[in-house]
Amino acid sequence: MDKIARIDMGAAGGPKVTVAGLGDYAGLGGRAMTSLVVAAEVHPLAHPLGAENKLVISPGMLSGTVGSMTGRLSVGCKSPLTGTIKESNAGGQAAQVLARLGYAAVILEGKPAGDDLYKIVISKDGIKVIVDNSLKLMDNYPVVEKLRKEYGDKVAYMTIGSAGERKMLAASIACTDPELRPTRHCGRGGVGAVMGAKRVKAIIIDDAGVTMRPAKNPEAYRDANRKFVEGLRKHPVTGEGLPAYGTNVLTNVLNEAGGYPTNNFKTGQFEGGSKISGEAQAELEIKRGGSATHGCHRGCVIQCSGIYNDKDGKYLTKQPEYETVWSHGGHCGISNLDAIAQMDYMDDNFGVDTIEMGVTIGVAMDAGLAEFGDEAGAIRLLEEVGKGTPLGCVLGSGAGITGKVFGVERVPVVKNQALPAYDPRAVQGIGVTYATTTQGADHTAGYAIATNILKVGGDVDPLKTEGQIELSRNLQIATAAIDSTGMCLFIAFAILDQPETFQALLDMLGSFHGITMTGDDVVALGKKVLSAERDFNTRAGFTKHDDRLPRFFYTEPVAPHNVTFMMKDEELDEVFNW
């Protein structure tokens, strides 16, 4: 990864490609690359859908190598949904293929004047930008099918559906999985709308004729990777729970804890929870000839995903994740897995974020557009998004806008991005991260990374209230660093519990780049990324008053624990004091 490609979509005479060395961005990958480029090069007051915004696509630091779990792709820009800086990442094959071609980043700049739609082909022979208006307003599944006829099955595809072309603020960018299905999405923050604004429909990445990225110290890298994989396999979460049930294994547990937001955050427990649990889902998938264990990219040893077939045993969608099952399920009072899977497919096909879309439908239900529990009504609302009707364009612009248009008071967003599947009144520490993250409410912004090993900011007594601020800070720092490596965040448990597995990860990074890597280096990287993101947001006009949860979390107690969000504003303001 020794080069950066810039594609000026608005250049006079048509899109212009420039490939150059890494310059100031040497050594970066993933979120570190996307955020530092956006912070340095995008005007903070730029319109997110305008020519001044940039869409930065970057594989992780270890992507494209023989290392396991290294296939996450980061996409960054100024978000049209939140107005903040945004990094959104996904699995799929794109990161591995792009990294092997040597690109540390591909940056889409400018904006074409006309109405033409483009596809970009990246291969060892260079980058071609081609007009292809035959793809206009196609959705993700059909567009990939069409492109496969032309470019075959040995490439990775990144595409936007009709929602991205229509510049809906919930629009995602799809990355194909090993079976070339557009199921892995950079979902959050409307990154698909930015790609649509630049009139780029598809990026075809072909690594024919190139090899794996070689490590500086290949033997040490192989050895560290072996230890890393051993650690993942022996841990009960990464070696058993996630492969067996996927992330939806959380439904039963969150429901039991009274932290499962139900009927648009009105209560913390859902009567139909066990019907849509990961356990029920895995059993159904296996019974119908699908699979409860599947990797979103080659080289994943955890395999938290799966294949969801319909009643007739035909592929319907990939295994919906916990957040998706929640947003289209309990959040909308729906306890039918087939209806949820159908909506997951529709989200992937139209190209919208499943969290934002499901939360929006719940808000629309509060507005009276459908009843809670009305599966057909929820599907009908989603169809409006696919058709691009005026109502669909409102819904496709997310929960915040939908709440405003229909006069709904209970709208669960922070910085206009929908909250994920955990009620911050029941799990207050998560609320700290939701409120303060640079990205808008995001469950992955503070992940269970080995902060106890890193000891970012010193030791914390986990049973003190004030520990929650420190924990959130540490989690956000560590997550920013892991997001830069290209590693899937689900490695977190093995490195949290097993110091030798965390060391193996450091050794992978060190032996690949020919350096010695310590926990302190990881912390420094995480802080650098977060500081740049914070600074961008400040220049974009965000203040501490934006680091708050919606008022109803402070005023409406949630059952069964009857608690409100208790963290004081002054405490929230401490998160970024380091």
Next chain:
Amino acid sequence: MKLETLKLHLNSDDLHLFFPLFQKGVTVPAIVGCTLKSLLVDQFAIPVDYVTDRITTIFLDNRPVDDLDRTIIQEGSRVTLSAAMPGLVGATMRRGGFYAALRQGISYAADSEKTSDTSGTVRLKLFNLLLAELAPTVLARGLILERDEFNELLRNLPPQTKHSQQDTGMILLTATF
């Protein structure tokens, strides 16, 4: 109250038919007034290492539990057992975990002392990996099923069990595999 006793011997392939019931919760006979640890280890006969290492997430009446020795089981207590969970929230719910502070407001406050032991029942839920691993032990001890719970279960069980269907009262069901 009328309590009929029913013993089933089933094929191990049928074990999963009980999983929806265990996820919703089953009533099991127990001596109450003891500690949660004693319930699991002494009464359910779950090996202590398994309790320590495998049952990493426990709820009592919807509250995450940290200290098994200072948690007292009462008549009708709702006990939920789970293996380790993914996600930050999964780690947060973990017993005595590093992230316990994040759910401090809903954690189970440890009891100061145990009360006297009496016969009673607890409501038990099993989740995820523990379904297959603990359901046989619990079924061998016996479940107390309401008539409609039992009838729902019977609908899924193999045909040879159907003749056992009754109309009234509660059932003490034991099953071996």
